Amino acid sequence: MLRTGRNDVCWCGSGNKYKNCHLAFDQRLENYAIMGEEVPEHSMIKTPSQIQGIRHAGVINNQILDIVSENIKAGMSTEDINTLVHENTIRLGGIPAPLNFEGYPKSVCTSINEVVCHGIPDPKRIIKDGDIINVDVTTIVDGFYADASRMYCIGKVSPEAEKLVRVTKESVDLALKECKAWGHLGDIGAVISEYIYANGYTVVREIGGHGVGIAFHEEPWVSHIGTRGTDMLLVPGMIFTVEPMVNAGKADVVQDSKDGWTIYTTDNSLSAQWEYTILITEDGPEVLAR
Numbered sequence: 001m002l003r004t005g006r007n008d009v010c011w012c013g014s015g016n017k018y019k020n021c022h023l024a025f026d027q028r029l030e031n032y033a034i035m036g037e038e039v040p041e042h043s044m045i046k047t048p049s050q051i052q053g054i055r056h057a058g059v060i061n062n063q064i065l066d067i068v069s070e071n072i073k074a075g076m077s078t079e080d081i082n083t084l085v086h087e088n089t090i091r092l093g094g095i096p097a098p099l100n101f102e103g104y105p106k107s108v109c110t111s112i113n114e115v116v117c118h119g120i121p122d123p124k125r126i127i128k129d130g131d132i133i134n135v136d137v138t139t140i141v142d143g144f145y146a147d148a149s150r151m152y153c154i155g156k157v158s159p160e161a162e163k164l165v166r167v168t169k170e171s172v173d174l175a176l177k178e179c180k181a182w183g184h185l186g187d188i189g190a191v192i193s194e195y196i197y198a199n200g201y202t203v204v205r206e207i208g209g210h211g212v213g214i215a216f217h218e219e220p221w222v223s224h225i226g227t228r229g230t231d232m233l234l235v236p237g238m239i240f241t242v243e244p245m246v247n248a249g250k251a252d253v254v255q256d257s258k259d260g261w262t263i264y265t266t267d268n269s270l271s272a273q274w275e276y277t278i279l280i281t282e283d284g285p286e287v288l289a290r
Contacts, residue, residue: 012237013047029235038232044211044219045237051279053144054213054239058277058288060094061139061146068137074129074154078110081135082121089139097138097145097216104261109136109149116204116245116253116263116271129155132165134273138216147212147241148289149275160248161270164201168246168272171195175242179278179285183234189226192244202251204271207263209241212277236282243275 004011010021029039046054067088068081086107089096096107104120111119111134112127119134127133136149151165171192178187196203209222220232224244247253249269256262265271277289 011042012045013049025235029233032233040220040232040235040238045235046213046239046279047237050144050213051237051239053142054146054277055279055288057094057139057141057144057146058148060089060092060141061137061148061277061289063092064088064094064137064139065135065148065150068135069150069152072127072133072135072152072154074127074131076127077123078112078119078121078125078127078133079123081110082106082108085135085137089137093141095140097140097147098136101216110134111136111262111271111273113270114265114268116247116265117207117273118261118263120259120261127154130157130161131155132157132161132270132272136273136275138212144214145212145216146277146289147216147275148277149243149273150290151272151274163199164246164248164270165272167196167199167201168244169274171244171246172242172274172276175244176276176278176285176287179234179242179280181234181236181280181282181284184229185220185222185232185234186226186230187228187234188242189223189231190228192242193225196244196246202247202249204245204247204251204253206253207245209243209275211238211240213239234280236280238280239277239288241275241277243273245271245273247271 004018006019010018033039098104099107106121131154138147174191175188203224211218249267252266279286
């Protein structure tokens, strides 16, 4: 861990002397490390000014998802959603983070029914009554990132589809209660997997949540399957996503060999996902984007 002199300016950017700012915090981390805990590096802990910027990005990201919520309907193409997201992101002063990220060709991900994630908008893919669709929006504002996704039930969906969407959201809300300072990442994965499997579903293992804020994807990686009291310590200032992908059938997934992005369930069962960007504070979790 980076060493700072007691009278040096604190590494967090507050402008205060280290001894009056994060010295006691770092000593607490060191004590946990001595006890064998996995503790985060300073690079995973956001400064007050960074948190302010990421919080503002979250406000814009939420506004964009609200616009999607107001407009999504049967008969639209997924490309229509892409246009809606792109144009409103620019109007609100943001940049759509997915566009050209590692070659991704669109401004949003739209994943319907058996598509687990990373569905690419397409003018030929028409949203139909009875579909369930995940819309995943990530927005850059003044260099800061916020990331969230919502599920939409289009028209009258089957009871099975409605339950899958609802239970997936409930698992994220349960996980939010485990996002406590000085808890563990494993607590998050444990409560999600316990709830999902108790309801007869499976959790995708290969894809997890991630740190976010200064970049699209940062450390730590957040598994949605875990054991309580294990994995990295959660400390104030950490920001990451919780975004379980829940399958009605088997947990196995496959990537589209043609587009290199779209992830499907191997058994063509339905899949659902909700995603929050969460800040850990001493007073409990703060949802920055949902």
